[in-house]
Amino acid sequence: MLETYRNESDYPFCPGCGHGLILNSLNQALVKLQLDPTRTVLVTDIGCHGLGDQYFVTNAFHGLHGRSVAYASGIKLANPDLKVIVLIGDGGTGIGGAHLLNAARRNIGLSVLVFNNFNFGMTGGEHSVTTPEGAITATTRAGNLERPLDLCATVAVNGAGLAWRGTAFDRDLADVMAEAIESESFALLDIWELCTAYFVTDNDFSRKSLSEVRERLGMQVGWLARAERPEFSRALRAAGAAQAGQPALRPAAIEPLGVSPLDREFRMVIAGSAGGKVRSSARLVGEAALLSGLFAAQQDDYPVTVQTGHSLSELILSPREILFTGVSRPDALIVASEDGLRAARRYLEAQSPEDWLYVSPELSGVESRARKVVLDFEAAGLRAGRKARALAMVAAALRHLDLFPLAMLEEAIWRSQRGSVAEASLKLVAASATAITEAITSAKP
Amino acid sequence: MAPYTRGKCEVHGVRVMREFIDGATAIARGALDAGCSFFAGYPISPATPLLLHMIRELPKVGGVAVQAEDEIASISMCIGAAMAGARALTATSGPGISLYSENIGLAIMGEVPLVIVDAQRMGPATGGATTPAQGDVQFVRWGTSGGYPIIALAPSSVAECYGLTLRAFELAEHFRVPVFVLTDKEVILSMATVERSSHETPGPERATPHYAIGRVDGLPPFSPYGGPRVARFTGSSHDERGFLTKDPAQVGRLNEHLWRKIEDHAAEIELARADLQEGAKTLLISYGVTARAMAEAVRSLRAAGRPVSALTVHSLWPVPENAILDAVRGPDCHTAIERIVVAELNLGDFRREVERVVYRWAAQTRRPAPEIAGIHRLDGELITPQQFVQTIL
Numbered sequence: 001m002l003e004t005y006r007n008e009s010d011y012p013f014c015p016g017c018g019h020g021l022i023l024n025s026l027n028q029a030l031v032k033l034q035l036d037p038t039r040t041v042l043v044t045d046i047g048c049h050g051l052g053d054q055y056f057v058t059n060a061f062h063g064l065h066g067r068s069v070a071y072a073s074g075i076k077l078a079n080p081d082l083k084v085i086v087l088i089g090d091g092g093t094g095i096g097g098a099h100l101l102n103a104a105r106r107n108i109g110l111s112v113l114v115f116n117n118f119n120f121g122m123t124g125g126e127h128s129v130t131t132p133e134g135a136i137t138a139t140t141r142a143g144n145l146e147r148p149l150d151l152c153a154t155v156a157v158n159g160a161g162l163a164w165r166g167t168a169f170d171r172d173l174a175d176v177m178a179e180a181i182e183s184e185s186f187a188l189l190d191i192w193e194l195c196t197a198y199f200v201t202d203n204d205f206s207r208k209s210l211s212e213v214r215e216r217l218g219m220q221v222g223w224l225a226r227a228e229r230p231e232f233s234r235a236l237r238a239a240g241a242a243q244a245g246q247p248a249l250r251p252a253a254i255e256p257l258g259v260s261p262l263d264r265e266f267r268m269v270i271a272g273s274a275g276g277k278v279r280s281s282a283r284l285v286g287e288a289a290l291l292s293g294l295f296a297a298q299q300d301d302y303p304v305t306v307q308t309g310h311s312l313s314e315l316i317l318s319p320r321e322i323l324f325t326g327v328s329r330p331d332a333l334i335v336a337s338e339d340g341l342r343a344a345r346r347y348l349e350a351q352s353p354e355d356w357l358y359v360s361p362e363l364s365g366v367e368s369r370a371r372k373v374v375l376d377f378e379a380a381g382l383r384a385g386r387k388a389r390a391l392a393m394v395a396a397a398l399r400h401l402d403l404f405p406l407a408m409l410e411e412a413i414w415r416s417q418r419g420s421v422a423e424a425s426l427k428l429v430a431a432s433a434t435a436i437t438e439a440i441t442s443a444k445p
Numbered sequence: 446m447a448p449y450t451r452g453k454c455e456v457h458g459v460r461v462m463r464e465f466i467d468g469a470t471a472i473a474r475g476a477l478d479a480g481c482s483f484f485a486g487y488p489i490s491p492a493t494p495l496l497l498h499m500i501r502e503l504p505k506v507g508g509v510a511v512q513a514e515d516e517i518a519s520i521s522m523c524i525g526a527a528m529a530g531a532r533a534l535t536a537t538s539g540p541g542i543s544l545y546s547e548n549i550g551l552a553i554m555g556e557v558p559l560v561i562v563d564a565q566r567m568g569p570a571t572g573g574a575t576t577p578a579q580g581d582v583q584f585v586r587w588g589t590s591g592g593y594p595i596i597a598l599a600p601s602s603v604a605e606c607y608g609l610t611l612r613a614f615e616l617a618e619h620f621r622v623p624v625f626v627l628t629d630k631e632v633i634l635s636m637a638t639v640e641r642s643s644h645e646t647p648g649p650e651r652a653t654p655h656y657a658i659g660r661v662d663g664l665p666p667f668s669p670y671g672g673p674r675v676a677r678f679t680g681s682s683h684d685e686r687g688f689l690t691k692d693p694a695q696v697g698r699l700n701e702h703l704w705r706k707i708e709d710h711a712a713e714i715e716l717a718r719a720d721l722q723e724g725a726k727t728l729l730i731s732y733g734v735t736a737r738a739m740a741e742a743v744r745s746l747r748a749a750g751r752p753v754s755a756l757t758v759h760s761l762w763p764v765p766e767n768a769i770l771d772a773v774r775g776p777d778c779h780t781a782i783e784r785i786v787v788a789e790l791n792l793g794d795f796r797r798e799v800e801r802v803v804y805r806w807a808a809q810t811r812r813p814a815p816e817i818a819g820i821h822r823l824d825g826e827l828i829t830p831q832q833f834v835q836t837i838l
Contacts, residue, residue: 037675038674053677061670061678063551063678064548067518067548070518071525071528073525074525074528075526077511078529078530079671098514099517099521246505249470249474254465255462296465298636304490304574324741325635
């Protein structure tokens with residue numbers, strides 16, 4: 001039985017300051033609950049109240065202004081069995097408003113004690129998000145014009161399990177704290193108090209003023225929310241529990257099935273439209289190259305809005321490790337659409353007569369120094385729609401370039417695709433034979 | 446071309462196993478193999494794949510990954526989780542590091558083991574979200590108030606993404622500091638061929654963190670929340686029990702400790718790969734994606750019978766001063782190098798460190814200093830092997 005959770009140090013607060021009253025209530029609450037000090041964490045941030053963790057025998061975390069709720073969230077997420085109590089000032093609820101709102105929304109099991117004295121006591125009495133309208137502070141010389149934030153209503157409407165408003169003088173404060181700490185839910189206690197150094201003197205403020213201001217603002221006292229909701233740190237673990245023990249990110253190793261005769265770096269660029277399976281086709285080529293004993297490198301380019309415009313992949317295939325991955329002049333350029341053509345301009349212009357250019361029929365007029373092959377799948381009796389065209393063209397080009405057997409591309413498809421998707425891809429690969437044969441035959445002078 | 450041969454591929458009698466993966470996958474796997482158990486991050490190109498990997502993979506190993514409300518919350522949650530005993534990772538790009546900045550200072554002051562991936566993007570502000578750049582080299586070094594040392598590792602390949610992430614976790618835990626893995630869009634998003642053996646080295650066996658304390662350059666013991674002892678953490682100047690103090694002796698000792706625990710151990714932290722050649726008059730120095738173009742240039746120069754030395758820097762911070770000076774002295778230990786070329790996708794972030802180290806050494810040893818030149822590029826394109834080749838004496 002621990003009779004106190006206070007250590008032997010005396011509080012450093014100004015005479016009449018409410019912080020000591022609140023910390024005394026916290027001590028009573030801890031005594032009532034008999035929490036294990038090694039399993040309890042007091043998280044504080046900046047402000048006079050933030051000195052508070054130093055007067056207790058529990059674990060303590062003293063961090064940056066307004067971030068206490070975020071640190072506490074991390075502690076709770078890492079170890080949901082810990083009791084995590086946040087001591088934050090009204091200043092901290094302003095600068096750290098996003099953390100407070102999101103912790104409430106998630107209903108993460110923190111107990112947030114707001115030491116609300118309506119101003120920044122540590123830095124000289126500046127106004128905060130809870131300063132009442134009309135109040136004089138160091139930064140509202142003519143009276144505060146900003147509406148004070150209703151902390152309790154804000155967290156309550158956004159999902160906090162518990163929300164309570166009262167004052168440092170309330171006789172039941174320790175009991176309220178004990179209930180909040182014992183609860184599994186997110187709990188915020190908006191505890192109004194006096195800053196005798198600044199707010200009291202600047203505004204002729206007193207204990208009586210606390211209830212007058214509250215009535216003027218129409219802010220409710222007592223419990224504004226008092227219900228258990230699923231607690232986030234446990235809910236998150238429960239949601240992931242089904243996956244526990246599954247292998248995490250294990251290698252999908254590729255064992256080469258042969259040795260390609262390719263004796264130099266071969267650079268290929270595939271350019272098409274977003275949604276045209278350009279990148280996945282390029283990836284299949286890369287995997288097929290690995291299956292053929294080659295090294296491969298792939299980098300993609302696409303606009304920020306991913307479902308519109310171009311999609312382009314650069315591929316390098318090589319018998320040795322690929323060091324530099326930039327492609328300026330592709331040995332083979334495959335252009336599947338107008339979008340792709342626009343994105344591939346610089347490659348097109350860099351190509352030489354010994355390079356290859358593969359284009360779809362509507363791009364057959366494109367000017368190029370490279371040897372041009374028009375791949376007309378419809379003429380070859382194959383319906384290669386928008387989504388199938390890149391893979392069909394790539395398969396036809398590979399068949400033509402003969403870098404490795406097309407069986408390697410088929411193997412790569414089997415490795416990464418399933419069922420009807422794989423079958424559709426394999427059908428395209430098979431049909432590409434006719435398309436390339438016809439294209440080459442018709443291209444002959 | 447020779448005909449295609451079917452059959453298993455062997456190198457020196459060992460069956461070859463390869464993978465076609467990107468740097469983000471390698472970093473995520475390195476983190477998982479290092480025992481990472483917590484991730485918090487916020488979506489930002491080009492670091493988002495790490496958030497997605499960790500959200501998907503961490504539950505499988507009993508860990509927790511969360512998308513935080515912003516970058517400040519991401520690193521705050523990581524710091525909290527680390528102090529509760531988790532091995533924490535976060536990932537962002539340069540603009541996110543700006544928002545991490547104040548909490549990086551907290552992690553230094555509170556001696557928090559934490560790994561931060563910075564997938565660099567081009568330019569200030571939004572810049573080029575998916576454009577390769579190396580502009581955060583000095584930013585991560587000086588990115589928080591007070592000017593304290595940090596450790597930053599820069600992988601230049603997908604395989605190194607794995608190994609250096611493992612190393613980052615080791616260093617973070619050993620020195621109780623935030624450690625950066627500084628990478629870029631090109632390394633993190635591009636697919637590369639990786640030999641299984643080069644990145645399947647299992648992580649070292651780890652004991653529960655336990656550090657000797659006493660010396661100012663020594664390492665304090667780590668006790669997580671929820672452990673057998675009560676632990677105190679604070680971002681303010683503190684005594685050895687974690688209580689606030691203004692006592693000049695204690696404050697001075699603390700700040701000297703935060704500095705010296707890294708600086709005094711720089712030689713054991715520094716990492717670089719030297720590829721030196723006798724008779725070389727030029728030493729190329731680079732890191733990250735640019736080091737790949739350097740390696741390609743070295744390969745073609747040597748094939749053409751032109752000697753050249755190269756140094757790939759893996760620890761940008763601390764600067765690998767010993768490796769740089771060893772390379773400058775040459776493989777035969779007398780000054781062979783007449784010219785140093787530092788290549789990077791910025792206007793000389795790391796060149797100034799090379800100048801500092803080499804000019805100081807030259808002044809101290811009364812030797813003529815080699816010329817130090819730079820190859821720089823800021824147009825979003827990579828530095829090419831040809832750019833290196835053109836600078837060779």
